[in-house]
Amino acid sequence: QQQVKQSPQSLIVQKGGISIINCAYENTAFDYFPWYQQFPGKGPALLIAIRPDVSEKKEGRFTISFNKSAKQFSLHIMDSQPGDSATYFCAARPGTASKLTFGTGTRLQVTL
Amino acid sequence: GAGVSQSPSNKVTEKGKDVELRCDPISGHTALYWYRQSLGQGLEFLIYFQGNSAPDKSGLPSDRFSAERTGGSVSTLTIQRTQQEDSAVYLCASSRTASNQPQHFGDGTRLSIL
Numbered sequence: 001q002q003q004v005k006q007s008p009q010s011l012i013v014q015k016g017g018i019s020i021i022n023c024a025y026e027n028t029a030f031d032y033f034p035w036y037q038q039f040p041g042k043g044p045a046l047l048i049a050i051r052p053d054v055s056e057k058k059e060g061r062f063t064i065s066f067n068k069s070a071k072q073f074s075l076h077i078m079d080s081q082p083g084d085s086a087t088y089f090c091a092a093r094p095g096t097a098s099k100l101t102f103g104t105g106t107r108l109q110v111t112l
Numbered sequence: 113g114a115g116v117s118q119s120p121s122n123k124v125t126e127k128g129k130d131v132e133l134r135c136d137p138i139s140g141h142t143a144l145y146w147y148r149q150s151l152g153q154g155l156e157f158l159i160y161f162q163g164n165s166a167p168d169k170s171g172l173p174s175d176r177f178s179a180e181r182t183g184g185s186v187s188t189l190t191i192q193r194t195q196q197e198d199s200a201v202y203l204c205a206s207s208r209t210a211s212n213q214p215q216h217f218g219d220g221t222r223l224s225i226l
Binding site: 004006034036041042043044045046049089091098099100101102103104105 | 116143145147152153154156157160162171203205214215217219
């Protein structure tokens with residue numbers, strides 16, 4: 001019930017393309033869904049987050065799409081750049097708790 | 113400092129030894145979390161401190177793991193009698209309060225057990 005499933009495990013996208021990473025969850029008590037970006041040797045950094053009262057949130061080239069009925073959410077990176085090459089983690093947290101449950105990560109490589 | 117500070121950045125030790133990992137959260141952040149990241153895996157919650165409340169230890173994998181937070185600031189994660197499966201990156205995060213606030217992560221301690 002606490003699991004968050006993330007796919008794909010790895011992704012290669014050409015510069016300028018759209019990167020799409022998907023996550024699915026089981027626990028209907030989850031009400032906060034952040035995405036983190038992690039570069040090698042660094043800690044994860046919060047990229048963008050959404051709550052289930054909206055279906056989409058956009059910040060610059062990064063968009064979260066949220067489907068409450070399907071219990072799925074996804075990260076879209078528009079106009080992907082080589083500097084976006086990193087590992088991306090989705091996560092979820094129920095309103096009554098503070099600890100985050102993370103997906104297993106997606107390693108994104110943006111090629112020239 | 114501006115961010116969460118963890119030390120050491122790398123630790124190599126022999127199986128059976130005890131290790132201590134340190135986390136210095138962002139000033140003013142009352143909530144502090146420890147996570148473990150194994151190779152190719154997501155982050156696994158270990159323990160959470162909020163102010164003076166009793167910590168949430170529900171993620172600690174065994175009684176060899178313990179953590180404390182002194183004075184509501186610096187935290188130490190201790191692993192006793194280390195095993196090879198303890199090899200991982202140990203990440204600390206802090207947030208202003210427990211709920212509805214983003215967690216800011218340090219760069220972690222990479223622990224290798226020989």
